[in-house]
Amino acid sequence: MRSAGTTIRGGRGWSGPCSHRPSLGPLRASPVDVAAFAKQTRSSRLVPPPPKLRGEYGSNKRSYVEEYDVREAETLAETDMVSPVVVAKIIESLAIGHFQELSGDRSDVPRSAEMKDLDLTFMLSRITFSFADLPSTSDTIEAETCFKPQKVSFKRDFAVRNKTAGGAAVAAATSTYVLVNFKTRKLSIAPKEMVDQYADFSTKDSSILGASLPRKGKLASLSPDDAEVCSSYVVEASDIDLNGHVGASVYIHWILDSAVAQGQRLDKISSLDVEYKQECFLGERIQCLTRSQDAEDGSGREIDHLVQTEEENVLLRARSSFHA
Template identity: 25%
Template sequence: MALFSISPVSDASSVKPGVNVGGLYASANTRRISQRSVTLKILQVRASAQSVPKLNGTRIVVMDGLKCDDIISCSPPPRAFIKEIPDWNMLLAVITSIFLTAEKQKTVLDWKPKRLDMLGDPFGLGRIVNDGLIFRQNFSIRSYEIGADMTVSVETLMNHLQETGINHLKHVGLLGDGFGSTPEMCKRNLIWVVTKMQIVINRYPTWGDVVQVDTWIAASGKNCVRRDWVFKDYGTGEILTKASSCYVTMNKQTRKLSKLPDEVRAELGTYFVDAPHAVDEDTRKLPKLTDSNAAYIQPGLTPSWSDLDVNQHVNNVKYVGWILQSAPQQVMKSHELESMTLEYKKECKWDNVLDSLTSVLQEGMDGFASCGEVECQHLLRLKDGADIMKGRTKWRPKRAY
C-alpha cells in the first residue's frame, strides 16, 4: 500500500498622492483667490516682483512665522492695527476649499470594493466553505507542471489532491506532527495509507489556468475514511476533474494495518459530509496479470530517495508514473487518460525492485490511432511476486485544447 495523506488582503487603493505642503495637499483650489495682497497681523503674505514659489508646478502661499525647508522665511510678526483686519470672506473660501479637498481624499482612501472577493488572493492556502464542511483551495498551473501536450500530467493532478487534503486538516486544526496524521493518530503512532483511488478527468488544465479544488471527508465503513475532490475552472466553473479515495490507518513502527480508533473517528466526525461519492465507485474486479497474459512489461523499476515521503515509503503518486512506464507508446501519443481506478495492495520501500505490466483490452485493426476508447489493465509487483498495486485505465482520443 502507499500513503496518500488526507490531511485572507490589503487592498491598497491606488490613490495618486497630491503634493503635500505643510501637511496640506496642494490640490486644494486656491486659484480662485484674488491676486491682490492681503496684509495680515498674524499671517503676512509677501507680494513682490519676485516670482511666486512653486512646488512641483503648484503655486504655494509663503507665510511668515513658519519654516519649511528654507522656502518659508521667518520674521517677527508686525504690530496689529484695526484697519488691517483680514478679508474674512477670502479666508473662508480658502478654508472651505481645503476642507472639501480633505473630505474628498478621505472618501478615496476609505473606498472598499462592492464584492469582498474582488481583491482576494486566488492562490492562498484555502478556506472553509459550506458551513465548515468543504475546504476550497485554488492553484495556478505553472509552466513546469505541463508536458508535451501542453496540459498538466495526471501526476500533477494527484499532487494537488494530496496538497488540498493535508491543507484541509491543517486549516481545521487537525494536523498533528505526522504527514496528514491527526493529533490522536500521532499519540498512537498511526499514519494514513490509501487503499483505493478513482479519478475521472473531463478536461486537462493548461498553463496559466487557475483551478479551484473543493474537498471533503466522509465515513466509509468501520475502519475507512473517504475523501472526495472536485476540480473546477476558477473562471468558468466548469468541472475539470473528480476523484474519490479510501484510507485506512497503519502503525508506523510495525507497518501493520490498524482499526480506526474511536478517538480519531471523534476528531474527524465533526467534519464528515453525508454526500455521494464524487466518482461512482467502480466495483469491477481487476483481473490477475501475469507474464503470460500481459502484452507489455517494464522490468527493473527502482525508487529513488526523492520518491519517498516522510513516512519512509514511496508516495502513491509515483505508482501512477510506474504503471504508465509499460503503457503502449502508441496509446500515449494518440490518446489521453480519461479515468483510472487504482487499488493499493502493499507499500513500496526504497530498496524494492518492481515490474510494471500492462494488458490492452481493445485495439483497432490498424493500431490504436483508429480506436475510440482504449481500456488497459495494470499491475505493479515486486521481484518476489507480491502485488504492490492493481489498476485499470481508460483512454480517449486526444482533444485540441
C-alpha cells in the same frame, strides 16, 4: 521544475516498447526510448505539487477548498496542457491540506493528537479518477474535498475545477484511506472518540462537491504470465514519502509511463482506478506490467496494470482508460 523530456533519471529506469518479462539487468534507457516518451510528456515523477494560493473551508465546513498555481507545472510535450500526474498531485496535496486544518498539525503527513499517541498514520488504499478536460498552465485550478471517517477506513472524495473556464470540470476522484500503525505497519481501528471529533466537519453527502464522482470497478486479476513488462525502475530516495515508502503519486507516474509505452496519449485519458496492495521501499527493483484491449463500448482503449517487485510481490493493480 520541469524535466527536459523523460521520466528517466540517471539511467536507473527505462520505458519503451513492451516485451515479455525480460530480465531487468542494468536499467539503462536507449535514445529511442527517451525520444518515444518525449513525444508524450516533459514530466518527472519527482516534481512536487503546484504551489497553493489559498485554502479554506466550504460554507458549511463540510468540505475544504484550495486553489493552485499551475503556471510552472509539468505539461504534456509540445503543449501547455497540464499532465494528469499534476492532477493526482493536487488531489494528494489537497487531502493533506484538509487534514492539516482538521488536526492542527502542519507537518507534511499531518496526524491528530490521538493518532500520534497510538502511532497511527493514513495510507491510501484505493483511488479512482475520472478526467474531463485537462487545464493549461494559463488557467487557475480549484480543488475541493470532503470526507467520511469510519472505524477502519476514511472515505474521501474530490472535485477539481478550472476557474478560468467558469468552473468546468477537470477531474473527480473517490478514495479510501486506511489507518496503519506506523511501527508495526499493520491495519488499525480508529477509536470512536477519534471518529466522533470530526462529526461537524464530515459528510456522507458528496453531492456538495457538485461533481459526478467515478465508481470503482472490478480490477482484472492480471498475472505476469498474461501481461507484458513495459517499464522497470529502481526505487530512489526521492521516491520515498514521509511515511517511509514510495509515494502514491509516484506509482501513478509509473502507470501512466506504461500507458505511453502502449501507445496511448495522456491528453486522451478518461479514467484511472488504482488499488494499492503492499508498500514498496528504497532500493527495490520494480516491474510495471500491462495488458491492453479495446473498451467494451468501443470508446477507446483500456489498459490493465500490475506493478510488482522483481520477486513478483504485487504492489498494486490498476486500470487506465483512454478516448479513441
